[in-house]
Amino acid sequence: MAKDTTAGGPVTRRGASQADVARIAGVSGQTVSRVANGARYVDPATRERVLTAMREVGYRPNRAARALRSGRFQSIGVIAFELSSVGTTHTLDAIAAAATETGYAINLLPVLDATQDAVRAAFDQLGEQAVDGIIILVETHRLDGVAVPEGLPVVVVDSSAQYDYPIVDNDQAHGARLATEHLLDLGHETVWHVAGPELSYSARRRRTSWQGTLEAHGRTVPPVLAGDWSTASGYEAGLRLADNEEVTAVFTANDQMALGLLRALHERGRRVPDDVSVVGFDDMEEAAYFWPPLTTVHQSFDEVGRGAVDALIREIQSGDHEHQEVLVPPRLVVRASTAAPRGTNA
Template identity: 45%
Template sequence: MSKRSDGKETRPPGMVDVARAAGVSPQTVSRALAGHPNVQEKTRAKVLAAVEQLGYRRNNAARMLSSGRSRTIGVVTLQTNFYSRAAVTTGIEHAAHDAGYTVSTATTTSLDTFAIENALSRLVDQDVEGIILSVPLIHTSRRIEQLTRATPTLTIDGSRTDATEVVAVDQTLAARLATEHLLDLGHETVWHIAGPDEWLEAGQRRDGWRAALEAAGRPVPPPLEGDWTPASGYRNGLVLARIPDLTAIFVASDEMAFGVIRALHEAGLRVPEDVSVVGFDDIELAEYCSPSLTTIAQPFQHMGRLAVTHLLRHIEDPGTVPEPHTVAPRLIVRASTAPAPAR
């Protein structure tokens, strides 16, 4: 990659750039370069001229296209060790395989708009037939709008562009379920350890927690912020353990909740006898921590499969109006929650 004047890396020209320079669609560029007989020679000449002007280099997958269809789905995902991302990707791969498609993954190391643009461009250059955007998209851009308009795109975390379809769990409702469960057990209020601000899901869970407390007329403590890791849960758990009237915590992910429970144990507090803890995600380890974790279940693999089903429908009928599809959350009650202790 080359460098911009500000020192940042710039991406090489892609198929969308060729399409813009030639005044045609990316699909037309793909067909022209593949020698499709339905492309007029005048159009093919404009495409080739744009390729020459921009220095565009086709990838090997595009060269092998002869049918005009790649039978490939692209996935944009964040480089992370979090269980949720891997589980969603597994569901996508299984569903794609069952439908006769392969999956090409573009990994981004940040949620920066420029990084997501590059990931989308890499997939478009591979002639994927559709894209699943498995990263939060708080800020969109003109280029992201162009890319998702040119290629059928679906998001699975609640974020969207003007042209994308959404498959998501109702995060706000899920957080209300978790908070109301603790209030129903007699806790006066519920403290919250949220995820990072740049994740839409974290904000929606925080909103649901706050709405549940306000609806019940309970005090709303200041939320703490973690970064989804057990270490951040542990650090915040040590802070909360010093609060005298603490009896209940809603944590925005199971992995952070594991860290919280360890911190409470080290501070001499028992879970759930002294403090009840609710997590979020219901990853496989949640049932086996000590005590087993009450949590909100997110059907990650099901979400991945559902995303593929919706995307394939959109690929076959691009004229359909994208509509959100919301999956209902479930509260899984285990041993980490109990009635509020008598004071």
């Protein structure tokens, strides 16, 4: 902290106040307070002038004092599992960006082993910290028997949730239907499926939708090959599928398994898409650079993350806890890994 030298020796200068910021920025103290509290309805030029003045004098809003006055901490707790997964990573990025834009800080608590005890401990920890609400990025089967903290607004990013809270998610069933129908429309007699883990809601919804789409079109439903989201499990499934000449089209439950599948097919001499067409799910950034570039289902993780923050802030500000479900529709991205089966003109 800066010091002034006087006849009586060095003395500590008082911290900068809102009045100092208001004087330098040429605005009222109320305007400074609104900027410090992250209020939306401040003219952008005025907001920037106030922020510049804050930096100039070294003013730091006192979050604790502000919370005592308003009853809010301007902080959101996020409980998340599988931080390395494509969906979780992109959704967290969107949550952080949306929260920052609305003046909220993020308190992230990773649940590394996703046991009920670990989830319960995360809830307890957030309950002891200064957060205004919680976003849950843990599939709800891992929450069985775990009581969600009472008195806090909650939003769940998982449309299998049975809680009386707002829910935001990608429409998994619609995405799987797009993938399966794309391959059928190209002229393939049926579509094989490499599924995700049985306990995963997303994997189950994609598998159920794939099967229902085939049945709706009067097609044979082949046996499911189970994976675990990893490239290695896609590779193992691909080795089994490559030896079956009847396999001409495969829908994998995520792009990482599709990558393993592509390698297995290549090693066994099955060309993609000449011999086998492949569709993934997620549209991870690398999917466009697979060989061949992967046809896949694009999930709008950005829209899901921002939707979760918007829903939570509405709860925080209104005090109402209304159950609502928002499903974001995915879209099919067609690239070079799919084509009509050999010998057809589709």
